[in-house]
């Protein structure tokens with residue numbers, strides 16, 4: 001369980017997040033939706049320890065991950081992040097996916113098994129020996145997702161993973177997220193500026209605007225009963 005408690009974040013005196021509060025439950029797909037510049041990436045980066053809040057606390061199963069008793073390596077081991085721009089290493093698809101497993105010193109046999117499974121899940125069996133840099137953007141993003149999944153993280157963070165992808169690759173990634181969450185019970189935190197993607201994927205949505213979650217609820221709640229006119233406008237319902 002991830003608890004965001006009164007998160008504030010400023011850069012050089014400019015406040016991006018003012019007071020973000022939410023509880024992200026184990027096993028749910030939680031979508032952070034909000035316009036460009038609302039602080040979605042900043043929030044996910046702080047959950048992944050790539051940045052720290054100016055104020056407030058992020059609790060992972062009750063422990064403040066930025067606190068003095070936090071164990072960053074342990075936190076990182078439990079999470080994986082997929083970024084907006086598909087990021088692959090300059091090596092084969094197989095080695096890209098095996099990367100985190102090699103860091104964990106798993107036996108070769110186990111690595112082969114897990115990479116094989118991941119390649120199948122992302123629909124790229126037979127692509128193992130391809131240089132990852134020669135893939136299309138959508139394929140690269142699938143490889144990035146496989147690399148994240150193969151280490152079986154409890155929490156999968158995805159920062160606008162389909163923002164640069166074509167509709168077909170977007171649909172493939174969306175299907176994968178849903179399938180993985182259903183089959184493996186991973187907690188998924190996905191950010192998007194596309195409220196329809198939030199509606200398609202998420203169990204719950206947090207609408208990030210003006211430095212706070214203006215509303216947290218199921219897609220049905222947010223779309224049917226937006227809390228205020230800003231939320232209504234963002235989800236495309238004028239009132």
Ligand code: ADP
Nearest residue numbers: 011012016034035036037038039040041042043
């Ligand atoms: P989103 O992902 O919702 O588009 P971001 O989290 O990337 O929003 O950015 C929110 C705001 O914070 C933007 O105005 C951005 O310019 C600013 N920002 C993000 N990171 C930094 C940084 N490292 N230094 C200064 N400003 C930043």
Ligand code: MG
Nearest residue numbers: 040041042160
């Ligand atoms: Mg962003």
